[in-house]
Amino acid sequence: MAAIDIQRPEPPEPPFTPNRATLWHLRTRQLQLGEMPLMMGIVNVTPDSFSDGGQFFSTQRAIEHALRLVEDGADILDIGGESTRPNAAPVPLEEELRRVVPVVSALAKAVGVPLSIDTSKSVVASTALEAGAEIINDVTGLHGDPDMLPTVLRYQPGICIMHMQGTPETMQQNPKYGNVLAEIQQYLGTRRDAIVAAGIRPDRICLDPGIGFGKTHQHNLELLRKAEEFHRLGCPLLYGCSRKGVIAHILQDSQRDRLAGGLGIALALARQGIQVLRVHDVRATKDACRSFVASGGCGHLA
Numbered sequence: 001m002a003a004i005d006i007q008r009p010e011p012p013e014p015p016f017t018p019n020r021a022t023l024w025h026l027r028t029r030q031l032q033l034g035e036m037p038l039m040m041g042i043v044n045v046t047p048d049s050f051s052d053g054g055q056f057f058s059t060q061r062a063i064e065h066a067l068r069l070v071e072d073g074a075d076i077l078d079i080g081g082e083s084t085r086p087n088a089a090p091v092p093l094e095e096e097l098r099r100v101v102p103v104v105s106a107l108a109k110a111v112g113v114p115l116s117i118d119t120s121k122s123v124v125a126s127t128a129l130e131a132g133a134e135i136i137n138d139v140t141g142l143h144g145d146p147d148m149l150p151t152v153l154r155y156q157p158g159i160c161i162m163h164m165q166g167t168p169e170t171m172q173q174n175p176k177y178g179n180v181l182a183e184i185q186q187y188l189g190t191r192r193d194a195i196v197a198a199g200i201r202p203d204r205i206c207l208d209p210g211i212g213f214g215k216t217h218q219h220n221l222e223l224l225r226k227a228e229e230f231h232r233l234g235c236p237l238l239y240g241c242s243r244k245g246v247i248a249h250i251l252q253d254s255q256r257d258r259l260a261g262g263l264g265i266a267l268a269l270a271r272q273g274i275q276v277l278r279v280h281d282v283r284a285t286k287d288a289c290r291s292f293v294a295s296g297g298c299g300h301l302a
Helices: 059-071 092-112 122-131 146-154 182-200 217-225 229-235 245-251 259-271 282-294
Strands: 023-025 030-032 037-046 077-078 115-118 135-138 158-160 204-209 278-281
Touching: 037 059, 037 282, 059 077, 059 092, 059 229, 059 259, 077 092, 077 135, 077 204, 092 115, 092 122, 092 217, 115 122, 115 259, 135 146, 135 278, 182 204, 182 217, 182 229, 182 282, 217 259, 245 259, 259 278, 278 282
Parallel strands: 037 077, 037 278, 077 115, 115 135, 135 158, 158 204
Antiparallel strands: 023 030
């Protein structure tokens, strides 16, 4: 009797275990990263940002706003003097310096939370670091200014590398991807590797997939639904969705208040272990995430 060739099924792939970063090293300190996402409060010292442009354009009003964000529970303050909304025009160097440096200098003396400078200009970054900033948040992934990487090497701050297809002026003109998740993951991994090879410790790098920066609504949803996939890169992850158009698309109403929709997204990201949320509404987002974590919403991450 002939032997029967039994085909054994291939063993299943092991379950995906996120390689979640637990520390983010900044210029002079480190941040512990746990189940509760850190809140990066937004301080737009601009006349034309999409949500709050002009509200905090003066130095004093920007400082007062930042102090309120700290009272509300902000863990980081992100200070920017150039809008990166769709179709935004570049701001001259001297004007960006005029907007942000006095704010950074004052807050460095007034608050204990680390300050981030939201810029793609190396001179703005170095001046802000000298004034007391701890983080460079660069939407161009250090591509926008050839002197940005040398600046990072010199000061060794925490850095946030974001993905953007195009520029703020062009990014929403028919963005296309073959596989948005894979392509952005590859881009962020390549940028991380290049920056580490240049001399930056990997634990100083935070990665941001760039919701709304050269993405359609469906691209944004894919990046939100599969956010935990970016933990494979081994760096802290930052998502900035606060008040963005993706919320209006979900709610199918561009005029509706976006706070509740933003809180829903924040909880979905907290459940996936995203370590930093860049938000306008710090108190509401922190309260929602704190309640979510305390009631077991992130239990699978323990």
